[in-house]
Amino acid sequence: MLLHDPVPPSSGVGDVDARCRWLAQRFDAVRKRSATLAAPIGPEDAMVQSMEDASPTKWHLAHTTWFFERFVVADGAPYTPFDPAWDYLFNSYYQSAGPMHARPQRGVLSRPTLAQVFDYRDAVESRMRDRLQRGDLDTRLLDVVELGLQHEQQHQELLLTDIKHAFFSNPLHPAYRDDLAGAGGSASALNWIARQETIIEAGHPVWPGCDGFAYDNESPRHRVLVPAHALASRPVNNAEFRAFVDAGGYRTAGVWLSAGWDMVRARGWTRPLYWSQDCDTEFTLGGWRPLDPEAPVCHLSYYEADAFARWAGARLPTEFEWEQAAAALPVAGNFVDSGRLHPCSPATESTGLQQMFGDVWEWTSSAYTAYPGYRPWPGTLGEYNGKFMDAQWVLRGGSCATSADHVRASYRNFFPSDARWQFAGLRLAKDSA
Missing domain, CATH: 1.20.120 (Four Helix Bundle (Hemerythrin (Met), subunit A))
Structure with a gap:
């Protein structure tokens, strides 16, 4: 339904x-x-x-x-x-x-x-x-x-x-628009927000009378055991990811999944897509701009996000850890509605969760598969989501190119491991001791 x-x-x-x-x-x-x-x-x-x-x-x-x-x-x-x-x-x-x-x-x-x-x-x-x-x-x-x-x-x-x-x-690197606002704000210190083991209700309810649109891949709502863990208060920023680049992260096989390391060598990856060779500028919809060290890093593949997390001594969150954190928050952030069309750092300092929605899609460690009891929509429109549940990973939260009224805590985006052209970044997680 x-x-x-x-x-x-x-x-x-x-x-x-x-x-x-x-x-x-x-x-x-x-x-x-x-x-x-x-x-x-x-x-x-x-x-x-x-x-x-x-x-x-x-x-x-x-x-x-x-x-x-x-x-x-x-x-x-x-x-x-x-x-x-x-x-x-x-x-x-x-x-x-x-x-x-x-x-x-x-x-x-x-x-x-x-x-x-x-x-x-x-x-x-x-x-x-x-x-x-x-x-x-x-x-x-x-x-x-x-x-x-x-x-x-x-x-x-x-x-x-x-x-x-x-x-x-295009070798001329034209701008989509040359009047887009530049960087602003400054990133808060990265804090860890711990949560105890619990059982949550995940997904979107589908029974009659429930408010709000949802895709079929967000249902049925079901119980999930979420182990004790800690979630980073904000996404990884450009400065933090540049430290990974400068430390030889793209030359260190040990932090990469095997297929990711093969991809790095086959495609010659040395930095995120759209970064200049010296990592001082990045290509945006407004053309080349100075790299804002405080803004969330974006245009990462799953392989790159996972490698950074391993290098940082952490991991990617599961989609249920992410949903548990986001469920109590308003859907507010830097969406396409703002007109910036690029991730930006938050305008205010905070020790709590920031930028869960908007700015960058956040890779999770959850494979894009069906929830227990999943049923695709009937007829031709049943091809919309279910048939793509193969060799892809779930992303959450929306980006600076997403409409604010299009996402919600249960929204499941998905892409294959090597996709880099989307506004995708990461938020770190780690197991609680």
Whole structure:
């Protein structure tokens, strides 16, 4: 079952009608943000695909539109597709929805043009608004609308991380925007916050009447034994990770997992992605900037995060240690909403937990697998999460490219061990004596 945020109790109308109006407002806001994020990207930039794991900006804009056209607009009444050929171009991985263009070849799609993609967005948005305003969507389709909006927010983050990689891969190193705010604040001292062994309730509840959207991979809610441990009060910062680099961390096989060490040698890793060779500057969405020593380190693979933790005499937290700590905290931090588009150090000193949400996704030591009793959503949308539960690791907390209303304590992001182009960092943990 898909869940949704509660509608205002003062609406004075039936739940379905109120939810249609609420989703219509949310639809406009989410779609507007996608257009705003794409605005600095020209037609030439919008079709660049710098690696197989990334997608062109134009494809992100079209695919999120295809989702609404295919799963909402075309559901029910007779419908003529905007362009039948685009069903093949902009399907991502939904095998039960039909064949799709190969992911590594998305960068060859010079046509349709960026202007045609925006025409496509306008046409589908008009039809979506019409259906939402008429109120002819049942609860099942309203759930799909909410999923589509959450899906688009994920692609907004990918749009930013993918264009950053594309611009970094360009020898001219153009900036996505040259007006982004620079570094600010100063990091607190790293403290250890100890917790005793306990049994927690982890995951998102899914029973009827529960408030808040959640993906199927966050359920069912279940009991987990969390051993005694200590969690670092903040993420590892650039200065701390540079000490690892300067100490020869990328040349010390003993702190790396075997596959990670193979990756270091095969790909020539010597520092985090986007750091200059002298480690004094880093490439950001605002171009090259001085490396802020106090800001959370980012663009680390799981291998790098794990190696640093071992070198520091600690480890990565489990996802349940992380969730236990975050569950009592408000979802507040440096998200895409702030407009900074880069991790920053906190503005105030604190001895408690800091930056659990926003700034950087935090790698955990938990493999991305199903919770006990997990059931994927029925039908084609059941392909959304479950089939990727293989050789990936869980990340928690959101980043500076994530929307603030998109994450929660139970949210489970996931990537393979060698992924570096996401805003991913780490928080240390250690076993209690």
